[in-house]
Amino acid sequence: MRSCANSASSDLSDGDIAESDWDRRRLRRVVGYFRPHGRRMVLVLALMAAGAVLALVPALVTKVLLDQLAKPNSSFSYIIIVVTTGVAAGMIGGVVTYAQAGLETSISQDVMLELRRQLHDRLLDQTVDFFTQRQAGDVISRITNDVQRIGDIVEDNLSGAASNVFILPVTIAFMFFLSWRLTVMIPVLVLPWVVASSRRVEQPTYLARAQTQEQQGRLTAYLHEVFGISGILLVKAFVKQGAERLRFRYLSSELRRKELHAAKIQRTVDLLNALLLAAAPAAFWAYGAYLVHRGLTTLGTLVAFVVVLTGRLAMSVEDLASIHVKLAGSMALFQRLFDVIDLAAEITDAPNARALTRCRGAVGFENVTFTYQGAHRPALDDVSFRVEPGQLAALVGPTGAGKSTAAYLVPRFHDPQRGRVLIDGNDVRELSIESLGSHIGVVFQDSFFFNASIGDNLRYACPDASEDQLAAAAKAAYLHDFIVSLPDGYDTLVGERGHRLSGGEKQRLAIARVILKNPRIVVLDEATSHLDAVSEHLVQAALAPLLRDRTSLVIAHRLSTILAADLILVFDDGRVVEQGTHAQLVARRGLYSRLYERQFMTQTRAAAPSA
Secondary structure (H helix, E strand, O other): HHHHHHHHHHHHHHHHHHHHHHHHHHHHHHHHHHHHHHHHHHHHHHHHHHHHHHHHHHHHHHHHHHHHOOOOOOOOHHHHHHHHHHHHHHHHHHHHHHHHHHHHHHHHHHHHHHHHHHHHHHHOOOOOHHHOOOOOOHHHHHHHHHHHHHHHHHHEEEEEEHHHHHHHHHHHHHHHHHHHHHHHHHHHHHHHHHHHHHHHOOHHHOOOOOOOHHHHHHHHHHHHHHOOOOHHHHHHHHOOOHHHHHHHHHHHHHHHHHHHHHHHHHHHHHHHHHHHHHHHHHHHHHHHHHHOOOOOOHHHHHHHHHHHHHHHHHHHHHHHHHHHHHHHHHHHHHHHHHHHHOOOOOOOOOOEOOOOOOOOOEEEEEEEEEOOOOOOOOOOOEEEEEEOOOOEEEEOOOEEEEEHHHHHHHOOOOOOOOEEEEEEEEEHHHEHHHHHHHEEEEEEOOOOOOOEEHHHHHHHOOOOOOOHHHHHHHHHHOOOOHHHOOOOOOOOEEHHHHHHOOOHHHHHHHHHHHHHHHHEEEEEEEOOOOHHHHHHHHEEEEEHHHHHHOOOEEEEOOOHHHOOOOEEEEOOOOEEEEEHHHHHHHHOOOHHHHHHHHHHHHHHHOOOOOO
C-alpha cells in the first residue's frame, strides 16, 4: 500500500512539474514577441521609472507643507515654492505619461501585426482538407477577435504591470525613508493577502477565458455562415428567420454567460483586495498616531504616509493583483493562436525544389494512393495513367469515385500518401509550388469571385494585364460584349462571390481568367453541369480556346465533352477501372458503356417530342 501511495504522489509531482515547465515555455514564447522592440521597450521602462519618481512628489509636498505650517513662523514664500514644485512635477508627469502611452500603443500594434501575419501565413500553407474540416468563422475569429483582445491586454495590462513594478519598490523605498517604523507593517498587512488571493484564481481565469474565446469563435462562425450570400438565401428560401433568431440568441446567451463568469472571477479578486485595502489604513492611522504621540515621527510624515503613499501603494498592489489575473487569462488567448501557428504545413517546397521553367504538359500518375484525413478508405487506390501533352482527358465515373481528388493532386492541393504525380516526368513534390502553379489553370464547378470589379477579378490571374489583354481574354470566353454593355464595363462590381452575375456569366468569367493566365495544363471541374441549354452552349464555346493545344483534365458529366476527349479515364471506387477512347470503351461493354448508355437514353427521352 505504501508503494502505491508513493507512486501516486510521484506522478502528481511530475504532472505539476510538467505543467509548470509548459507554462514557462509558453511565457518565454510570448516574451519573444517583444524582443524585436527592445529599444522602444527600454525607453518605455525609462519613462516608467521617471513617472514613478515624479509620482512621489505630491507625498513629499504634503509632508513639507504640513510640517512647515505646524511651525509658528513659517515662510509663505517657501510654501509657494513647494506648491509650484508640486504643480511642475505633475505637468512633467503628464508629458511622460503621454510619451509612454504612445510607445506602448506602437509596440502593441506591432505585436498584433506580427501575430496576424503568422496566423495568415500559416493558414495559407494548409491543405484544402484543413478548411473542409473547420468552420471558416472560427478561423477568422482567431485572427480578428483573439488578436484584438491580446492587443488590448498588452496595451492596458502588460504596461500597467511593468509600470507598477517600478512604482512598488520606489514607493516602498520612499516610505522607508520617511518612516521605517510605519513601512515594516506593509509586508504584514498587505502583501501576503493579495498574493494568495490572486494565485487562487489564476487557473480558473485561464479556463474561463479559453471557454469565452471558443464561444466567441462559434458565434463568429455562425454569423459568417448565415450572413454570407449563400447562407442568407437559404434562410429566406426555407423561411427560417425565426429559427435563426433562436439560434443566435442561444449562442449570444452562452457567450454572455461565459463572459459574466470570467468577469465574476475578476470581480472576486477586486472585492477581496478592496476589503483588505479598506481596513489597512485604519491600522496605519492607529500605529502612526502612537508614533506621533511618542515623538517618533511628525504629523506631516504620518499624513503623507497614510493619505498619499499608502493609497498609492494600495492602488499599485491592487492593480498588480488584478493584472496578474488578466494576464493569466491572456495565456488562453495566446494558446489559441499558438494552436494555429504551430500547425505543420503539409504542402511545402522540398529543400532542393526545382523550378519548372518549361512545361510540355505531360501528366502521369504512378501507383497513386490518397486518403483524406479521418476517412476509412482511400479516395484513390493505386491509380496509374498517363496523359500526353496537348491531350484532352475526360475523367468520368459515379459520384465519389475519385475524379476530383485525382484532378486536384496535379496542382498539389493535396499530396498522395503513396505513389507519384508527374509533370513532364518530374514528381510534382520536387518542383517549387510557385513554378508548378504558374503552368496550371483551374476552372471550378462553383467558381469564386471577390467582391471587386470584373477587371480586378480577371487580373487575379495576371496582375500586370493590360486593358487589351483583358478584352482579348473576355472575347475568347464570349463575354466581352456582355461586359461592355454594363454601365461601368470592366469596372462593374460583381458582388460577394460574384452573385450579381448569372451562372453562365460566372463560368465564362472564370474561363476568361484562366485564359488570361495562359497555362499549359488545364484542370476543369465540369463547368456546365448546372447550366441551362443556352448558357451551356456559350460556356462550351468559351472552352474551345481554353482547351485548344493544352493538356486538359476535364471532370466530365456531359456527352459533348466526353466524345471530344482523346483519352477517357473511368473511375470507380477510387480506382481507374477503364481507359481508352470513346469507341474503345463502348466496345468493351464495361462500366463506361453502361454510364454512356444511361446518359444517352436519358438525353434521348428528354429530346423526344411528346405524344
